[in-house]
Amino acid sequence: MTHRVNDMPLPLWLPESGSGPGIVLVQEIFGLDAYLQGIAEKLAALGYVVAVPELFHRFQPGWVGEHDEAGIQRSMEVAGGLDFPLAVQDVVASVQYLRGLPEVTGGAGVLGFCLGGTLAYAAAVASDPDTAVAFYGSGVPDQIGTLDQVSCPVLFHFGTEDEYITDYQKVVDAVEDRENAEVHLEPAGHAFLNHLGPWYDQAAADRAWDITTLFLGRTLPA
Numbered sequence: 001m002t003h004r005v006n007d008m009p010l011p012l013w014l015p016e017s018g019s020g021p022g023i024v025l026v027q028e029i030f031g032l033d034a035y036l037q038g039i040a041e042k043l044a045a046l047g048y049v050v051a052v053p054e055l056f057h058r059f060q061p062g063w064v065g066e067h068d069e070a071g072i073q074r075s076m077e078v079a080g081g082l083d084f085p086l087a088v089q090d091v092v093a094s095v096q097y098l099r100g101l102p103e104v105t106g107g108a109g110v111l112g113f114c115l116g117g118t119l120a121y122a123a124a125v126a127s128d129p130d131t132a133v134a135f136y137g138s139g140v141p142d143q144i145g146t147l148d149q150v151s152c153p154v155l156f157h158f159g160t161e162d163e164y165i166t167d168y169q170k171v172v173d174a175v176e177d178r179e180n181a182e183v184h185l186e187p188a189g190h191a192f193l194n195h196l197g198p199w200y201d202q203a204a205a206d207r208a209w210d211i212t213t214l215f216l217g218r219t220l221p222a
Contacts, residue, residue: 047222
């Protein structure tokens with residue numbers, strides 16, 4: 001089922017009960033691929049109403065990238081066309097849209113991977129989701145100075161072997177004395193949760209997902 005927000009496609013997944021808290025699931029550079037659809041299904045199975053904003057809709061509608069070397073390169077080129085502030089507005093608008101749906105009860109949060117991890121955090125800075133989860137967002141360490149502007153609980157995930165994010169310690173230091181922010185580190189590379197990608201690490205993925213579901217259960221109970 002696809003809704004629209006400001007002319008942007010917003011596919012929706014409903015839990016078996018038909019209603020629950022909302023989660024805006026924010027894409028990687030690969031678009032709404034089989035991996036992201038699988039995550040949406042897993043979140044819906046936990047009891048959430050899940051929406052996935054199509055972030056590239058203005059310049060590359062319907063984009064789905066492959067996970068081989070050439071596909072990663074092409075996806076990075078496509079993602080290079082993204083207007084970041086506009087994309088943050090798209091995520092924020094998606095949260096607000098979810099809150100207005102009759103199927104959504106008990107608030108709405110954001111959860112994103114890679115590019116989507118950075119956007120999920122930026123949306124938590126710019127607005128008021130009820131919870132936020134950011135998986136290996138490469139822009140997060142440089143933006144972590146804005147943590148005081150985040151009003152909701154936030155969970156960050158990073159891989160300590162991530163060649164693209166070597167300064168995750170900035171985030172670890174920033175959340176040290178905060179009650180509503182936490183960091184989880186895995187001895188893994190970038191995008192370790194994505195089973196279609198080259199850096200998938202099943203043990204790390206399973207641990208991080210368990211931590212995420214517990215965090216969501218505390219901060220946005222379904």
